[in-house]
Amino acid sequence: MGESTVGKGTVSKGAAEGGGPGGSSVPVSDPFDALPDLAPLRAAAWDDDWAGTQAFFAEIGDRAADVSFAAGLLAGVERTEAYLERAVKALPADPLPRTLLAERYIRIGWRVHGGARAERVSRDQFATFHDWLRKAELLLIEVCAEHPEYGPAWTARLLTARGLELGQSEARRRYDRLSEHHPHLLRAQSQLLQQLCPKWGGSWEAAHGFARETAADAPPGSPAGALIAEAHIERWLDLGGAAATEYLRDVAVRNELRDAARTSVLHPDHRPGRHSWGAHSTFALVFSLGGHLRDAAAHFAALGDTVSESFWQYLPDWKNRFTTYRTAASAAL
Structure with missing residues (x-):
């Protein structure tokens, strides 16, 4: 299962324009429109505005589940990797920009992979897919070593573990490290559940x-x-x-x-x-x-x-x- 992608500049119809629970309107599926409190994050991403992005996450504070949720959504906004790379260079000790950039690399890689089963993905697709995931993994390894309690990075490492086919034991090890500090982080639980399904060796x-x-x-x-x-x-x-x-x-x-x-x-x-x-x-x-x-x-x-x-x-x-x-x-x- 992939996570939804939000195109840079894409705007869906607002929920207020729909026809209600029993109506026939097309549903609003863009999370930035469905959940209006996320709009400042999208605006910052469209403007390549690291200060605005940082301010959005500062309001969330240390709520790891919300940080991880927002990180996953930001990863789907197109062409954000350049300004996130600049933020990583400017703030080399901060776990947030590295985690956000890793999430973006993961999303780029999964788009290359597509939604098909492994036997229907070409060798070139796999090579490119794994290259992006390895770039993300290198960032996340650093963050988790320096900040072992940082749940958003461990959550992202569940996606790289699955994509790099590191196996059930390694995915579970990563989840266990995460749950020592964050036992109820839903996005991480959903990612491990995917790993445990037969299509990923479970x-x-x-x-x-x-x-x-x-x-x-x-x-x-x-x-x-x-x-x-x-x-x-x-x-x-x-x-x-x-x-x-x-x-x-x-x-x-x-x-x-x-x-x-x-x-x-x-x-x-x-x-x-x-x-x-x-x-x-x-x-x-x-x-x-x-x-x-x-x-x-x-x-x-x-x-x-x-x-x-x-x-x-x-x-x-x-x-x-x-x-x-x-x-x-x-x-x-």
């Missing part, structure tokens, strides 16, 4: 086990319950066809998803935030694919006319599918 037992264990250990109201939905979506994708549909229609799967939603983004203690957006998007998708439209409705209502495209991109013509499912879910109430 197993369904490992993937589902990690998702369940992590969700159970999270505080009530944490968006970590969405990891259970992510694991089921990955399995649905792997099965394909009628078997995939039957899998998500299974009562046991549905009940597990319901419990995960109730203990996470539908829990009374949940505090809506940036991570809620992705979690509601994932639950809306998995319930819709399984035909559990009444269960999907609450998540579509929370999203309104916005959606994180992360897992929805698995569907062909996914934006139209989103509006179709959203309308059906509203009608099912």
Whole structure:
């Protein structure tokens, strides 16, 4: 699974122009438009403004989950590597610019790789892909050695571990180092979950086990319950066809998803935030694919006319599918 890309100069329609949870409008999937508090970061990136970028992250402070989330989004803004390289040279001891630049290199590399399985990626693509990831890894090794508690860098190293095919043990080692300081960093957990899937050398037992264990250990109201939905979506994708549909229609799967939603983004203690957006998007998708439209409705209502495209991109013509499912879910109430 790749992370969404935001083009430099790309502007989506604002959520206020949409038609509401039961409407037919095209959903806003650009995170900078869906989550307006991120707009200053995009503006700084478009202007090659390191001072503005630094100020945005200074407001976040030491909240590693939010720093990592924003770093991943900044990485998708085109042609930002030049001003980030200048920031690295100007601030050689600061972990932030090196981590942001590494994230950008990782994104460039993954774009070269594309979304195809390994057997469909050419030798030249792999060589270029690995070159970008090695450049990122060198930066991140330095940051993690100097600042072993710096969660955003360890999170980025989960992406390089997977792309460089360093294996399950190394990915888990990196995650364990991270979780010593940040036991509930959702983006890192989602990245390790990808590593644990069979397509990256893992197993369904490992993937589902990690998702369940992590969700159970999270505080009530944490968006970590969405990891259970992510694991089921990955399995649905792997099965394909009628078997995939039957899998998500299974009562046991549905009940597990319901419990995960109730203990996470539908829990009374949940505090809506940036991570809620992705979690509601994932639950809306998995319930819709399984035909559990009444269960999907609450998540579509929370999203309104916005959606994180992360897992929805698995569907062909996914934006139209989103509006179709959203309308059906509203009608099912």
